[in-house]
Amino acid sequence: MDSEGASSESSSSGDQLEKWTEEQDQLKKKLIAYDDFSWKLSSSMELSQGSEMLKYVGGVDMSFCKEDSSLACACLIVLELPSLRVVHHDFSLLRLHVPYVPGFLAFREILQKMRDDKHPFYPQVLMVDGNGILHPRGFGLACHLGVLAHLPTIGVGKNLHHVDGLNQSEVRRSLQLKENEHEQVITLVGNSGFTWGVGFRPTLSSLKPIYVSVGHRISLDSAVKIVKMTCKYRVPEPIRQADMRSRAYLQEHQTESFKRTGTVTTGSD
DNA sequence: GCGACAG
């Protein structure tokens, strides 16, 4: 039932990439890089009568099937602050003809549905396994999803891409110098003077930093605060949970189809 | 034991 244009079988991948870049540039105009939400972050400001607190933090991640690289699982989880208890999860199994990115938009559907249903655990902010504005064109996955879902999003990367003169070893050197300081955070200012995000070590034991950047409708300060609040381990809980669960879901799906067919679903025999 | 990290 694939309604692919039989006319352009070879250039479709290139076309999609171009379209994607165009869409990024369009959506980028709608990006909001400051706090644009009504809830409050910390309970220290108890004077904030009437305004709700941040309680539900979402996280998204995708895992890929080892045997069948076109099969992926998108997972959204919502956890509750300050307990970090997961109160909601949802999965979406998808087939990808082209890598990664279009599949990521499955999250938009999941979120849309939650909102339409007035789901009690609809997240107030969403953490994305991938960068926000810390991106070659200043518009990573976290921004993309944020703008599409009109939700505050935070980008969390595990590696630093080379943008504006930033590099991983430099960050780690700077962090090294801060060894004795309480704050294990360094601001990522590029050669241009632009602040792209921060690199920081969430726990004492994590030598390798994570990279936090603005996704949408949030300031870098707030983003970092929220990431800190959810870091039990190196990878913040919302993403860690989404990662583990999407992986487990694929695994189950695999063994389940193995029990049915009595064979691995590679189809390459 | 579990997490970080190697490669």
Next chain:
DNA sequence: ATCTTGTCGC
């Protein structure tokens, strides 16, 4: 992105 194995260290 995925897997596995092993070491180190709290």
